[in-house]
Amino acid sequence: MIEIQKLSKVYGREFSLQIEKLHISEGESFGLVGNNGAGKTTLFSLILDLIPPTAGEVQIRRIPVHQSEEWKKFTTAYLDESFLIQYLTPDEYFDFLAKLRGVSKAQLNRTLEYFKPFFKGEITGKRKYIRDLSKGNQKKTGIAGVFIGRPDLILLDEPFANLDPSSQILLKRLLNQWRADNPTTFLISSHNLEHITEVTDRIVLLHNGRVEKDLPVNESTLKELIDFFSQQIDHEIQDGY
Amino acid sequence: MATSFGFRDYLRLRWLSFVRAPRFHAKLVARIFFGFIFLLIALEFIGFGIFPYYFVRETFPPEDPLVALNRYVYIYLVIAFIIMLMMNVSVSGALKPFLLLPVRRRKILRYFLIGSWLNVLLFLISLWIWTVVITFVLNGYDFWKILPWAIALQLTVMIFSVVSWFTERSGVIYFIGMSLFILLMFLIKRYPGWLRPLGKPYEAIAEGQIWLVAVFLLIFFGIYFLTENYLYRRFYAQLSTKKREKIRATGLRWTERFGISGAFIQNDIRLILRNKRPRMLIFQAAFMILYAVFIFGSGWYENQYFMYVFAAIFLTGVFLINYGSFIPAWESEHFNLLVSQSIDFRKYLEAKWLLMNFSVLVLTVLSVPFLFFGEDIFYLILAFALFNAGVGSYWVLWSGIFNKMPVKINASMQEFRSAQNTNFKLIMWGLLRVLVPILLYVGLKKMLGTGGILWAIAGIGVMGILLKNPILNALASLYNRHKYAFVESFSKSEES
Numbered sequence: 001m002i003e004i005q006k007l008s009k010v011y012g013r014e015f016s017l018q019i020e021k022l023h024i025s026e027g028e029s030f031g032l033v034g035n036n037g038a039g040k041t042t043l044f045s046l047i048l049d050l051i052p053p054t055a056g057e058v059q060i061r062r063i064p065v066h067q068s069e070e071w072k073k074f075t076t077a078y079l080d081e082s083f084l085i086q087y088l089t090p091d092e093y094f095d096f097l098a099k100l101r102g103v104s105k106a107q108l109n110r111t112l113e114y115f116k117p118f119f120k121g122e123i124t125g126k127r128k129y130i131r132d133l134s135k136g137n138q139k140k141t142g143i144a145g146v147f148i149g150r151p152d153l154i155l156l157d158e159p160f161a162n163l164d165p166s167s168q169i170l171l172k173r174l175l176n177q178w179r180a181d182n183p184t185t186f187l188i189s190s191h192n193l194e195h196i197t198e199v200t201d202r203i204v205l206l207h208n209g210r211v212e213k214d215l216p217v218n219e220s221t222l223k224e225l226i227d228f229f230s231q232q233i234d235h236e237i238q239d240g241y
Numbered sequence: 242m243a244t245s246f247g248f249r250d251y252l253r254l255r256w257l258s259f260v261r262a263p264r265f266h267a268k269l270v271a272r273i274f275f276g277f278i279f280l281l282i283a284l285e286f287i288g289f290g291i292f293p294y295y296f297v298r299e300t301f302p303p304e305d306p307l308v309a310l311n312r313y314v315y316i317y318l319v320i321a322f323i324i325m326l327m328m329n330v331s332v333s334g335a336l337k338p339f340l341l342l343p344v345r346r347r348k349i350l351r352y353f354l355i356g357s358w359l360n361v362l363l364f365l366i367s368l369w370i371w372t373v374v375i376t377f378v379l380n381g382y383d384f385w386k387i388l389p390w391a392i393a394l395q396l397t398v399m400i401f402s403v404v405s406w407f408t409e410r411s412g413v414i415y416f417i418g419m420s421l422f423i424l425l426m427f428l429i430k431r432y433p434g435w436l437r438p439l440g441k442p443y444e445a446i447a448e449g450q451i452w453l454v455a456v457f458l459l460i461f462f463g464i465y466f467l468t469e470n471y472l473y474r475r476f477y478a479q480l481s482t483k484k485r486e487k488i489r490a491t492g493l494r495w496t497e498r499f500g501i502s503g504a505f506i507q508n509d510i511r512l513i514l515r516n517k518r519p520r521m522l523i524f525q526a527a528f529m530i531l532y533a534v535f536i537f538g539s540g541w542y543e544n545q546y547f548m549y550v551f552a553a554i555f556l557t558g559v560f561l562i563n564y565g566s567f568i569p570a571w572e573s574e575h576f577n578l579l580v581s582q583s584i585d586f587r588k589y590l591e592a593k594w595l596l597m598n599f600s601v602l603v604l605t606v607l608s609v610p611f612l613f614f615g616e617d618i619f620y621l622i623l624a625f626a627l628f629n630a631g632v633g634s635y636w637v638l639w640s641g642i643f644n645k646m647p648v649k650i651n652a653s654m655q656e657f658r659s660a661q662n663t664n665f666k667l668i669m670w671g672l673l674r675v676l677v678p679i680l681l682y683v684g685l686k687k688m689l690g691t692g693g694i695l696w697a698i699a700g701i702g703v704m705g706i707l708l709k710n711p712i713l714n715a716l717a718s719l720y721n722r723h724k725y726a727f728v729e730s731f732s733k734s735e736e737s
Contacts (some may be wrong), residue, residue: 048581049581050577050580050581050728051725051728051729052725069583069585073583075581076581079577080577082574082575082577082578082731082732083577083578083581084578085508085574085578086574086575087511087512087515087516087651088508092491096504096508097582099504100504100583100584101582127488128488129488131651
C-alpha cells in the first residue's frame with residue numbers, strides 16, 4: 001500500500017526524518033511509536049503530501065503522492081484539529097465529508113451507526129458547533145470522520161489521546177472489529193504502548209527520525225518497547241540530562 | 242505571597258507582548274512603511290495644531306484665534322469620540338492572563354485601564370492639543386489663559402476614553418461608529434451650526450471662566466471611578482458565564498444543486514454567518530451602501546469623478562474585495578483537511594467565484610435606488626459591477642495567494658484588529674485593486690468620452706466573465722504550486 005524510498009526531511013540543518021526503505025502492505029495495521037520529535041508527525045505529513053520531502057519519495061499504491069492526487073480518493077486522515085471544521089456541527093461536518101467523497105446518505109448513516117456507542121449520544125443530533133465540544137468529543141468527531149466512505153487507507157495520529165478510559169477501550173474494540181470486517185490499511189501512531197500493540201500487526205519505533213525497530217506484534221512486543229524507552233531514560237540520566 | 246507587582250512590571254509585560262508579537266518581526270520594509278505612516282500622521286496632527294492660529298490671523302485679522310478655533314472644536318471632539326468608541330479594547334480578554342498572578346484584581350484592572358491611555362490615538366489627539374497651546378504661546382498668547390482651555394480639552398478626551406471602555410469592540414459598534422461619522426459629515430454640510438452648542442464650555446473657559454475646569458475634573462474622576470467599579474463587577478460575571486451559541490444557517494438545501502461546488506458554497510455561507518470575523522463582511526457591505534449614498538448624495542463630492550468611481554467600485558464590490566482577499570486564508574484553520582481530500586482547487590475556486598459574483602449581483606440589485614441620484618451614476622455603478630465580476634473576482638483570488646497569514650475566524654475584533662497584525666502586503670494589494678480601475682477610468686475618459694469609457698469598462702468585465710474557465714484553471718494550478726507554502730504558514734498557530 002505504502003512504499004517509502006530513501007525519504008528524508010531536513011529542517012534547517014537537522015534531519016527531522018530519514019527513512020531508507022519502508023513498505024506497508026495492503027490491509028496491514030501499522031503502528032508508529034516514538035518520543036516527541038522522533039518524526040512521527042513529519043512522516044504522516046510527508047505521506048499526505050502536506051510537506052515536500054527533501055529527498056526521496058512516498059508512493060501510495062505506486063502513485064507518487066506529490067505527482068498525482070489519485071491516492072486521495074481512497075485515503076483519509078485525522079492528524080489534529082486542522083482536520084475539523086470548527087464552525088460546523090458534527091452532523092454537518094460528516095455531511096460535508098460525505099459530499100466531498102461522493103458517499104450516499106444511506107452509507108453515511110451506516111458508518112455513523114457503527115460509531116454510535118463511541119459517541120455516547122454527545123456527537124450526532126446535538127445542535128452544537130465542533131468548536132464548543134470538549135477535546136475528547138472533538139477527537140471522536142475527527143476519528144469517525146475518517147471512516148466515512150470506507151477508505152482503503154486510514155491515517156490516525158494519536159487517536160487515544162484526550163479520550164476518557166472507556167472511550168479508549170471502546171475505540172480499540174471498534175478498530176479491531178472494523179479491521180476484521182474490512183480490508184482497510186491503517187497507520188496509527190500513539191504514545192500509549194499498550195493500546196498500540198492491541199490494534200496493530202506491526203510496529204515501527206522511530207527514534208531521532210530513523211527507524212530504530214521494526215517489530216511484528218506478538219506477546220513480547222510490548223515488553224520490548226517498554227524496555228527500549230526505559231533504556232533511553234537510563235542513557236539520558238547517565239549523560240547528565 | 243508578597244506582591245511587588247507594580248505598574249512598571251505591568252507595562253513591561255505589555256511591552257514584551259508588543260515586541261514579541263510575530264508581526265513585529267515582519268519584513269523591514271513593512272516596519273519602515275508603518276513607521277513612516279505613523280510619522281506622517283503625527284506630523285499631520287502637529288500641522289493641524291499649528292495651522293489654525295495662522296489661518297485665523299491671516300484670514301480674519303481682528304478675530305481672536307482662540308475664539309475662532311472654539312467655533313470648530315466640537316467637530317474635532319465628536320470625531321475623536323466616534324473613533325475612540327470604535328477602537329476601544331475589551332477588558333476581560335486582555336486581563337485573563339493576569340488573573341492567576343498574586344496581585345489584587347482591582348489593582349490589575351486599574352493598571353490595565355490607566356495603561357490603555359498609552360495608545361496611539363490618545364497620543365495623537367493630545368499632540369494636537371498641545372501643539373495648539375505651544376503655537377499660541379509662541380505667538381505671544383498668555384500661557385495661563387490658554388492652559389485651562391487645553392486642560393479642559395485633554396480631560397474631555399480622557400472622559401471619552403473612559404466611556405469607550407463600556408463598549409466591546411465589535412462589528413456592530415464599528416458599524417454604528419462609521420454611520421455616526423457619516424451622519425455627522427452630512428449634518429455639518431447641510432446644517433452648519435447645529436452642533437455648535439457642544440463647543441460652548443470651551444468658549445467659556447477661553448473667555449476666562451476658569452472654574453469650569455473644575456467641573457471637567459469632577460466629571461472625569463466621577464466617571465472614572467464609576468466605570469472602574471462597574472467593570473470590576475462585570476469582570477467576574479463575564480468570566481463565569483459562557484454564552485451558548487445559536488446555530489445559524491442550518492437549511493441551505495438550495496446549494497445541493499451545484500454539486501461539489503454547492504457543498505463549498507454551503508460551507509462558505511456557514512463560515513460567514515457563524516464566525517465573528519467574517520460576519521463583519523455583512524456590516525461592511527451595509528456601511529458601504531450608506532457611504533455610497535453619502536458620496537453621491539451629500540454634495541461634498543459634487544462631480545469629483547475620482548470619488549464617484551471609488552464609490553462605484555466598492556458599492557458592488559465591497560463583499561468581493563473584503564471576502565476575496567482572504568481566500569484561502571479564511572480556511573486556514575482546516576486547510577489540512579481540504580488539501581488531503583480528493584478535491585481539486587478548480588472546483589474550490591469556482592465555488593468562491595460563484596459566491597463572490599452572487600454578492601455582486603445582490604449588491605447591484607440593491608443599488609437600483611441610486612437611480613435617484615441620476616442615470617449617469619447608475620450606469621457608472623453598473624459598468625463597475627460588471628468589471629468587479631469579470632476582473633475583480635480573479636484579481637482577489639490571485640492576490641489571495643500572497644496572503645498566507647492564517648486567520649482566526651472566530652476571534653473577536655479586539656483580538657484581530659490590533660496594530661500587531663496589520664498585513665502590509667494586503668494593504669498594497671488592496672490599494673492596487675482600487676487604484677488601477679480608477680486610473681484606468683480617469684486615464685481613458687478623455688480618450689473615449691463619458692459614454693465610451695463606461696462601455697469599455699463593462700466590456701472588459703463581460704470578457705472576463707466569458708473567460709472564466711481558462712482563468713480559473715490557471716489560478717488553480719497557481720494555487721497547487723503554492724500548496725506547501727499555504728500549509729506551512731497556516732499551521733503556525735499565531736497570526737503572523
